[in-house]
Amino acid sequence: MRYCSPEEVWLREDRLARAFEVADSNVGRAYPGYELAVLKDGCVAARKASGAAELVPARREVTPDMLFDLASVTKALATSVVYARLLEEGLISLRQPVVELVPDFRYTAAGPNQVKESVKVWMLLAHTSGLPPWLPLYKTARSRDEVIQEAVRAFPTYEPGRAVVYSDINYIVLTHIAERVTGERFDSLFEKLVAKPLGLSRTVFNPLERGFDRSEIVATEVVEWRGGTLVGVVHDENAYAMGGVSGHAGLFSTAVESARIAWGIVEAYSGLSDTLISQASARAVLAQWVCGDVCYGLGWQVYEPGAGSGTLVDLRPTRLFGHTGFTGTSVLLAPEARLVVVFYTNRVHPSRSNEEIRRVRPLVHNAVLSSVRRWYLEPSQ
Secondary structure (H helix, E strand, O other), rough: OOOOHHHOEEEEEEEHHHHHHHHHHHHHOOOOEEEEEEOOOOOOEEEEEEEEEEEOOOOOEEEOOOOEOOOOOOHHHHHHHHHHHHHHHOOOOOOOOOHHOOOOOEEEEOOOOOHHHHHHHHHHHHOOOOOOOOOHHHHHOOHHHHHHHHHHHHOOOOOOOOOOOOOOHHEEEEHHHHHHHHOOHHHHHHHHHHHHHHHOOOOOEEEHHHHOOOOHHHHOOOOHHHOOOOOOOOOOOOHHHHHOOOOOOHHHHHHHHHHHHHHHHHHOOOOHHHHHOOOHHHHOOOOOOEEEEEEEEEOOOOOOOOOOOOOOOOOEEEEEEEEOOOOEEEEEEEHHHEEEEEEEOOOOOOOOOOOOOOHHHHHHHHHHHOOOHHOOHHHHO
């Protein structure tokens, strides 16, 4: 992507610089390293990579355009966009019962379950399906197909639509639906529907299998039962059991290429371009579908002005959208500012026990949002 010229930026340089100072000050404390990229009106307004990509067994520095394990940011940058395209192509309906697409979904290990008959596709995308938040499927499943089948047959834990419970199991089921209606594996779908239209070359599943070198990828956790430091192999255990390809986790990308996907959604939402998805589907994806402690669209968290839910940002001058990943990643969209913020860290290296990222994320995002000189509020009113 091109860099903005000074007259294009429309951001206060001192406040934008403060965001990078906060990110720098937490290297070695909240995470070994990071890359932060800020897009304004489709060009790169500012970016920086700093700190260590790996500490164990040997130190490597973070450099621009290294690949990060996005973890659950996969849900927002891959699955939500793939489903927008499936909607546009008439392959699914959001209000279609899941059992129409996957008949086995009506079953659990105990037999047919009437509650699951009422689950609609949108409920999976918006985390209100009734399915549990997580299951250790990797401990019992011997193949990708077995992981999927165990997710499909999961017992509901609440009445669909009556609560909001963030769930990886939802997105494993969504992976299966997408593959079933298209006949293609999810990584191929992503390549065809997202990466290729945007010209992405460094956003992939299983990067080591796609020709990337270990030196190009940021490390995640040191996991002894998986051979030590994880580099280029998905951190999420259930995604690992699925061969690294799932809609809940598994995507690797750079900060700038991730920002390009996010900008494609903002462009569509604002009616500036339909290169990635249509304005109609972007407005559906970023609409507020349900609210609990956190509000959700279809694959995105929704942050309302004045509302305190979520941990990504405090300043909410208008409706914002975002997602976080367990490995220390986050993406924030501000369509009315024509702004995208991608803040990627390796906070789980060498151990997942460090949770300081929860404190740092809003500090960085608040500083970036405070730098915006003008908000274009009309489009969403």
